[in-house]
Amino acid sequence: MSKGEAVATQxxxxxxxxxxxxxxxxxxxxxxxxxxxxxxxxxxxxxxxLALIGLFLExxxxxxxxxxxxxxxxxAIALAVAGACLALARIEPALLAAAIxxxxxxxxxxxxxxxxxxxxxxxxxxxxxAILLRADQQLGFAALIFVLLVVWATxxxxxxxxxxxxxxxxxxxxxxxxxxxxxxxGFLGSLVVAAGFAGAGIGRMVPLLVVxxxxxxxxxxxxxxxxxxxxxxxxxxxSHIIPGHGGLMDxxxxxxxxxxxxxxxxxxxxxxxxxxxxxxxx
Numbered sequence: 001m002s003k004g005e006a007v008a009t010q011x012x013x014x015x016x017x018x019x020x021x022x023x024x025x026x027x028x029x030x031x032x033x034x035x036x037x038x039x040x041x042x043x044x045x046x047x048x049x050l051a052l053i054g055l056f057l058e059x060x061x062x063x064x065x066x067x068x069x070x071x072x073x074x075x076a077i078a079l080a081v082a083g084a085c086l087a088l089a090r091i092e093p094a095l096l097a098a099a100i101x102x103x104x105x106x107x108x109x110x111x112x113x114x115x116x117x118x119x120x121x122x123x124x125x126x127x128x129x130a131i132l133l134r135a136d137q138q139l140g141f142a143a144l145i146f147v148l149l150v151v152w153a154t155x156x157x158x159x160x161x162x163x164x165x166x167x168x169x170x171x172x173x174x175x176x177x178x179x180x181x182x183x184x185x186g187f188l189g190s191l192v193v194a195a196g197f198a199g200a201g202i203g204r205m206v207p208l209l210v211v212x213x214x215x216x217x218x219x220x221x222x223x224x225x226x227x228x229x230x231x232x233x234x235x236x237x238x239s240h241i242i243p244g245h246g247g248l249m250d251x252x253x254x255x256x257x258x259x260x261x262x263x264x265x266x267x268x269x270x271x272x273x274x275x276x277x278x279x280x281x282x
Contacts, residue, residue: 045087161185
């Protein structure tokens with residue numbers, strides 16, 4: 001092999017290792033998430049609560065507030081109590097715990113107060129959305145799987161289209177690696193998922209295609225938002241807790257946005273006890 005050939009192949013090695021780590025992490029995490037989602041109840045509530053407490057702490061680390069231990073403790077305890085109440089179908093106490101946590105985080109933060117409060121809201125919103133979405137006894141599981149698959153298909157489509165096609169950057173000042181080809185690939189992936197659900201008789205084709213497309217766009221905007229926050233504070237990865245994926249913020253950025261949007265759709269159409277039906281039945 002010539003020296004030029006060796007140099008040319010070097011950039012592919014880290015990418016290949018990263019892809020392998022991503023796949024291996026997915027092999028472990030996807031069955032765990034799907035299993036807890038299927039069982040629902042306390043198990044799903046516990047998984048979501050732990051993940052979003054971790055998300056809140058990572059946010060505090062990124063914005064430089066994690067050192068204020070009282071802020072981190074107050075927010076984590078409030079999220080834990082709210083998650084436990086939601087898992088037990090006690091919405092009013094969950095709302096009260098979240099409200100107290102929000103006030104406590106804002107009151108205890110001695111600096112970057114708005115960023116600390118934003119981090120609590122960033123974690124609490126999907127906490128309510130994920131647990132209440134699954135709580136629908138009729139279509140909660142189907143709705144949750146729809147959301148997860150749309151997010152995953154968007155991520156996978158964006159990764160392979162972006163790397164395979166390349167081309168103009170989507171927003172280089174915020175996320176220099178994302179391309180318009182990746183955005184289109186992710187969008188197409190979401191349509192495939194929506195068409196699959198409609199073909200299986202879970203929802204109607206046109207509404208699900210529209211919803212799936214909107215969720216894909218929302219997820220990609222959520223990804224860009226998280227990238228903008230990290231860039232604002234000069235952070236590349238929120239952490240390295242998930243091999244090949246970075247931190248919880250890096251992995252959940254799209255899902256946070258889509259879960260909240262899905263819960264809003266479902267709540268507006270069928271109320272708190274029918275969010276899954278409101279999302280899937282048109």
